[in-house]
Amino acid sequence: MLRRLGALLPFARYRIEGASMEPSIAQGDRVVASRANYWVFVPKRGDVVVVRDPRAPDRYLIKRIERVDDGRYTLLGDNADESTDSRFFGDVPRDLIVGKVLFRY
Amino acid sequence: MNVVVRSALRLLDRINEPQTAHAHCDIPCGIYDPHLAQIGALTCIRMNQLIEALEAPGGAPPSKADRDKYVNSLARYVTVKEEHAELVKREVRIIWGDFFKPEHLEKHKDLHNVVWNIMKLASKTRQEVNMQAAQDLLAEVQKFSEAFWDAKGAKSQRIPSGQAVGGELVIQA
Numbered sequence: 001m002l003r004r005l006g007a008l009l010p011f012a013r014y015r016i017e018g019a020s021m022e023p024s025i026a027q028g029d030r031v032v033a034s035r036a037n038y039w040v041f042v043p044k045r046g047d048v049v050v051v052r053d054p055r056a057p058d059r060y061l062i063k064r065i066e067r068v069d070d071g072r073y074t075l076l077g078d079n080a081d082e083s084t085d086s087r088f089f090g091d092v093p094r095d096l097i098v099g100k101v102l103f104r105y
Numbered sequence: 106m107n108v109v110v111r112s113a114l115r116l117l118d119r120i121n122e123p124q125t126a127h128a129h130c131d132i133p134c135g136i137y138d139p140h141l142a143q144i145g146a147l148t149c150i151r152m153n154q155l156i157e158a159l160e161a162p163g164g165a166p167p168s169k170a171d172r173d174k175y176v177n178s179l180a181r182y183v184t185v186k187e188e189h190a191e192l193v194k195r196e197v198r199i200i201w202g203d204f205f206k207p208e209h210l211e212k213h214k215d216l217h218n219v220v221w222n223i224m225k226l227a228s229k230t231r232q233e234v235n236m237q238a239a240q241d242l243l244a245e246v247q248k249f250s251e252a253f254w255d256a257k258g259a260k261s262q263r264i265p266s267g268q269a270v271g272g273e274l275v276i277q278a
Contacts, residue, residue: 013114013123020128030123032114050126062126082130105114 010036012099014050014060020077020084021062024048025104031062033099043073043094048101051075054089061085062101073097137204139250143274145193146243149227151270152186153236190227193246197223200253209256219249243272250275 016029025031025048033050043049045065051073053059063075063085072091077083086092159178162171201220210216226242229235247263254261260278265271 013118014126015123017125017127018129020130025128027128030114030118031126033126053127060124060126062128077128077130083128084130105111 010034016062019082020079022079024078029104031101031104033101035099037100038097043097044068050098050101051092052096052098054092054096137200139200139253142193142196142246143250145189146246147266147268147270147272148189149186149230149239150243150272152182153234153239155182156234187231190231194224194227197249205256213252216252219245223249247275
């Protein structure tokens with residue numbers, strides 16, 4: 001229930017597991033992501049985003065938008081050698097993108 | 106970033122843990138090779154050779170130019186020795202931790218011990234100018250490499266390194 005309500009908040013905190021976004025974001029880093037950003041703007045190329053895993057929607061991933069094509073988003077990890085991303089699960093639709101990562105803290 | 110914001114967020118994290126965002130690679134790539142570890146060990150031997158062969162600067166006291174040249178060369182050899190001993194540890198740790206499975210241990214009962222020896226010898230190779238430690242390190246890494254190829258179900262063989270340092274490399278036959 002709390003999680004449901006949480007989805008209405010403009011910002012969310014995430015702790016990063018894994019190394020697929022290194023060197024920009026490291027394992028164990030904490031980030032703030034803005035949901036509100038995408039209430040107003042469309043996700044664009046270069047944004048680092050928190051996105052629902054298309055294979056398991058309760059799971060969140062963090063990736064960078066590499067390409068936007070007709071409402072489909074190609075996501076890649078910055079550390080391509082250690083990343084499971086659109087190369088594996090394909091492009092994702094807009095509604096899986098949760099928020100734009102603003103900063104680490 | 107603002108310290109107040111950061112502290113507030115950290116405090117919030119204590120009250121309510123942040124959610125996890127995964128930045129994983131969930132496909133183990135399955136590509137392992139003990140080659141780099143062996144190159145690392147051979148390089149440590151080579152650096153010991155070069156350090157042994159390095160002539161101390163003559164004169165009492167030696168000229169600044171001679172001393173600088175000597176110190177510079179020595180510093181470079183030591184740095185490379187440090188880095189490559191660490192490379193050995195890193196490569197062996199990954200193969201040992203990620204590749205080897207419990208069933209491999211049944212056949213290679215000595216594996217943990219070999220890895221333990223590699224860790225100790227690599228540290229000794231870093232700490233000292235010690236050719237014997239570097240030679241022993243290579244010998245243990247060769248054993249480790251043979252166990253690796255055997256666990257992969259492949260035959261292996263030892264070939265001359267073909268490098269100035271001499272020594273042998275274990276490769277897939």
